[in-house]
Structure formats: C-alpha cells, structure tokens
Amino acid sequence: MALRLTAYEQEMLDGKHGEAKQLAMKIMVKIGEPLGAEEMVEVVSVQAMAHFGSLHIAGRDYLGKLACMGGKCCVPTTQDPASIPFDTWEEMGYDREYAENQMKLCDSIMKLGEYHAWSCTPYVQGSVPRLGQNVAWAESSAVSYANSVLGARTNRTPAGLAICAALTGRIPKFGLYFPENRKAQVKVNVDAGPLSDLDYNTIGIIIGKRVGNYIPAIYGIPQSATNDNLKYLGACAASSGSVALWHAVGVTPEALYGDPFEGRDPLSEFTITREMLTETEKSLCTKNPGEIDLYVTGCPHSSTQEVTKLAHLMEGRRVKPGKDMWIFTTAETNNMLKRSGVIQKMEAAGVRMMVQTCLVISPLVGNGKYKTLITDSGKNASYLPSEHGIELVYASMEDCVAAVTEAV
Ligand code: F3S
Secondary structure (H helix, E strand, O other): OOOOOOHHHHHHHHOOOOHHHHHHHHHHHHHHOOOOOOOEEEOOOEEEOOOHHHHHHHHHHHHHHHHHOOOOOOOOEEEOOEOOOOOOOOOOOOOHHHHHHHHHHHHHHHHHOOOOOOOOOHHHOOOOOOOOOEOEEOOHHHHHHHHHHHOOEOOOOOHHHHHHHHHHOEEEOOHHHOHHHHOOOEEEEEEOOOOOHHHHHHHHHHHHHHHOOOOEEEEOOOOOOOHHHHHHHHHHHHHHOOOOOOEEOOOOHHHOOOOOOOOOOOOEEEEEEHHHHHHHHHHHOOOOOOOOOEEEEEEEEEOHHHHHHHHHHHOOEEEOOOOEEEEEEOHHHHHHHHHOOHHHHHHHOOEEEEEOEOOOOOOOOOOOOOOEEEEOOHHHHHHHHHHHOOEEEEOOHHHHHHHHEEEO
C-alpha cells in the first residue's frame, strides 16, 4: 500500500523544499512502504550517527552529499560518540587518514546543523523526550532508554534513516510508534536479593540473550534503581539481544500502574536468580585473561554521578606504572567536573578522560598494545573481545579500580 503523505510531506517529496529534503523523503518512502507504513509520524528529536568506525567511506560520503545539497536538521539532532577523541587522537597514536575521515564527518554534521553532542546518552545532554512523544533515535542503548525509561517512542532507527528524519522531522510509522506494539510479551522475575550496580548489567545481558527482540516485563526491580542502573540494564539487553523496549513493573512509566501485558498471557516466563547472575558474570570473562593492563568504563557514557564515584574510589590512589585507566564520558560531564577540580585530580593520578568517543567503534585496543582489559560495563564485555580480539575480565567498579591502581 502506498504511503499517505500530508500536503507538506508531498511538497518535500516533490522537491519544493530543497534537494536534501527531497532525497530524504524519497529514501523514507522507499523504505517505509515495504515495512507496511501507511503514513509518517512527526518526531521531536533525532539521535543520529556520524562515527567513521561504523559509517565508513560510504556513510561519510552520504552525509557529505546531504550537506552539499544544503540539508538542514529541522528538529534537535545529536549523534553517537565519534571514533576518535578529538583533542588527543594524535598523541594517542590514531592513524591520520582514519582521523581525517572522522573530521570530514564532523564537518558535514556541522553543516547539517546537528548539535555536537557526540554521546550515546543524549538524555543527559538535554534531549529528553516526554512520555508518548515520537523520536527517531539510532544508538541501541539510547533507543532502549528513550522507550523504556522515558516512555518516548522510537524503533532502532538505522543510521541512514535517522538523518532523513532529522532533515524532514518525519519517519515512516511502524513498529514501536504504535501503542499496541508496546505491550509486554515475556515475563521476567528477578529474585536475586539486593542488587549491585554490576547486577543491573548482568540482568540486561541475561534478558537480551533469552528474549531476543521480544518485549520483556521485569518484576523485582526496586524503585530505588538509579537512572544509571536502568541505563546499563537496557544497554546490555540491547547488545546481547536486540531489545528495544522493556518494562520494569512499578518503575518505568508504561508499567508504573497498569498491567504491561494488558490482559494477554506472557509468551514465556523465567526467573533470574543469584546463581544465574554469578554464572553469567563468570561467562563474560574470556577464557585466558592475563595480567590486566587497562581498565575501561563508560559504555554507555559515564554520568556525572559515576565519574564522581570513580573519583572517590581513586582518592589516595594512582594508576600503577604500566597500566591505564580510561573513562568514556560526555564533554558536559567532563567540563562540569573540571569546574570542581575533580577531573584534574584524577588526571594527576594517571586517569585518562576519553571525551566524546567510544572504545567499541574505535580501533584503539586492537593494535596489540593491550592484552587484557577489565571493565564494569556489560556492553563492553559483550562486544570488545569479538570486535577487538582482546582478553577481558568483567567485574565491579571497585574491583576494576583496585586492579589498575595502587595506594600512594
Ligand atoms: Fe556508547 Fe559506544 Fe558503548 S556508543 S553504548 S560507548 S558501544
């Protein structure tokens, strides 16, 4: 069935509002029709992608072409972390050609009018859609947070489509834009006693593996769970499976009061026990870890609260000679904590702040310098060994800090 367009959408498709909008509309109609979309929805924000590590030359040229055509974002648009740290890539030994390709992408998004967010946590940078609002977000952990924790509506938008949504303020209506597609399908009970920060990652990993792309309703998450806890749960479920929406019963907005199954029987049900968490933690460590030489944290990007906690753990300690500790975060968190002197103290103790970038989509640890890293991020643990061929230990933040630091 052909997509029904409003008068304004038809004008964009006919080229009355410029070449870039026309191309964007053509792409969306072409993709939307086979998906069964009958109309477009308006979106209030876009979270796009502009990292060379995933977009490669084709993506670089695609964004460059839209920019040359005069394309301009008409809704607030941010993008995932870059594949290089902008200020320190030379000092850190990145390949020049690779860095220049990332810079070209950076030029294009400036011309297109995206905000320079470079983070997978736009919701801590002011892009905070309300319950029920439609957005077009691309990064899987951000999609999970938008849908589940904020109650906004988005599919896992492909990068090529997200920029079309940014230029037009529209996206084909399918999937999770329909309230009836947002009901829970699988029942998950968490019965594991008090939950640590690491447990939320591990719960997400288990859920993603068990439910794939179904929508779980999770019973047993306490109201005291922090936004960071929920961020990790969702990021891990999105990376070990492809969960785009989950409900924590009594906690997240679409499952705060009512029945998330809306009277239907769950397709299946399982319980996460303490034994399962311990077993999964062990399974996330690779088989032959040697001596740990690097601690990485901040996948998704570390919040102000997390960096502050790290700073407390670092008090009276420094990174051991021959080891490294990298914290991935937003420019905003880094700047805020610089104003209070926290970052300077950590840097003096040997910590490196990795601002606006991401280890998974960067070539930094695949070069043989590091053999075994330690992380408290379940998403890092699921991706880094296979993406970068590195041995890995998965442990709590406290154990990670202890592994690479010493008392002074
Ligand atoms: Fe963010 Fe990169 Fe992790 S985009 S969620 S830091 S893989």
